[in-house]
Amino acid sequence: MDKTQFLLWVSLLLFSIGLLGLIVRRNLLVMLMCMELMLNGVNLSLVTFAQRGGSVEGAVMVFLIFIVAAAEIAIAIPIVLLLVQHRRTLDAGAYTDLKG
Amino acid sequence: MIENLLLVLFASAAVMGAVLMLVLRHPMRVALALIATMISLGGVYGLLGVHVIAVFQIMIYVGAVMVFMVYAIMLLDVRDPSFTDRYSALLWPGLAACTVLAGVLVGSAWQGAGPVAGATGGLFGVQPFSAVFLGRYWLYFELTSVLLVVAVLAAVAVVQIRGRRRAGPAADAEPALPAGAAAGQEGVRHG
Numbered sequence: 001m002d003k004t005q006f007l008l009w010v011s012l013l014l015f016s017i018g019l020l021g022l023i024v025r026r027n028l029l030v031m032l033m034c035m036e037l038m039l040n041g042v043n044l045s046l047v048t049f050a051q052r053g054g055s056v057e058g059a060v061m062v063f064l065i066f067i068v069a070a071a072e073i074a075i076a077i078p079i080v081l082l083l084v085q086h087r088r089t090l091d092a093g094a095y096t097d098l099k100g
Numbered sequence: 101m102i103e104n105l106l107l108v109l110f111a112s113a114a115v116m117g118a119v120l121m122l123v124l125r126h127p128m129r130v131a132l133a134l135i136a137t138m139i140s141l142g143g144v145y146g147l148l149g150v151h152v153i154a155v156f157q158i159m160i161y162v163g164a165v166m167v168f169m170v171y172a173i174m175l176l177d178v179r180d181p182s183f184t185d186r187y188s189a190l191l192w193p194g195l196a197a198c199t200v201l202a203g204v205l206v207g208s209a210w211q212g213a214g215p216v217a218g219a220t221g222g223l224f225g226v227q228p229f230s231a232v233f234l235g236r237y238w239l240y241f242e243l244t245s246v247l248l249v250v251a252v253l254a255a256v257a258v259v260q261i262r263g264r265r266r267a268g269p270a271a272d273a274e275p276a277l278p279a280g281a282a283a284g285q286e287g288v289r290h291g
Contacts, residue, residue: 010111010114014115016202017118017119018118019201020122020194020195023194023197024122024188024195025188026186026188029169029173030127033134034121036161037118040137040138040161047148047153056224056232059229060229060232060233060240063152063156063233064240064244066157066160069160070160070251071247071250074251075254078258079258080176082258084176085266088180090180090183
């Protein structure tokens with residue numbers, strides 16, 4: 001198998017596993033970590049494409065995704081702390097009355 | 101030859117860590133599995149020659165994001181059903197939907213599969229990356245700094261909501277912090 005193809009398969013696997021974890025796990029923090037895993041899968045595909053095409057744009061995009069992930073986690077953790085303080089549970093099933 | 105071997109090794113370690121994230125029970129172990137996945141991906145990036153991203157993967161993701169996550173797990177030592185029952189009620193629908201999604205993606209990837217051009221080297225050093233990043237994409241760089249400032253402000257606002265709620269009358273009805281966190285704060289106070 002070609003190296004690029006192999007890495008794209010790996011990134012596909014990482015993204016799918018992250019999505020599956022986000023759906024099936026019930027702990028809020030684990031769900032957040034599965035979202036990070038999905039971002040990592042996308043990053044791997046971007047780096048692979050950038051390296052294959054010989055352009056820096058993909059790497060720049062990955063760097064921007066790093067920063068967005070850091071901002072995301074900086075907001076998500078206080079929100080989780082707020083939720084836990086409210087209901088004293090990390091179980092996502094306890095928050096089903098939150099309808100948007 | 102050895103590079104390809106190492107690439108397969110790191111990629112398998114990353115996928116193994118991801119699978120462990122699905123089956124492990126305690127969030128701290130899940131976090132350690134995710135850290136292992138991220139470090140393996142850093143190795144993959146290094147082997148691909150994209151050293152800038154490899155360094156930032158370790159520094160930002162493992163060094164900042166995951167350390168923050170580990171702190172949150174240590175703070176929220178809540179013993180609730182999510183620690184014993186791993187999966188939510190969406191286990192079987194989620195599995196079915198992910199199987200369908202993976203099938204579609206694999207099918208489309210299989211159709212588009214073919215030999216690809218070889219890689220170019222030397223483009224992803226710090227110097228060319230920085231020249232492009234701060235030259236052509238300087239506006240996005242500045243926008244990310246604005247985004248980070250907004251994120252910090254939002255985090256502070258959320259913390260202030262917590263403080264207000266704790267000081268308000270609702271705080272008397274139910275304790276503000278979970279038992280583990282409250283015990284941790286007591287420990288800090290006594291320490």
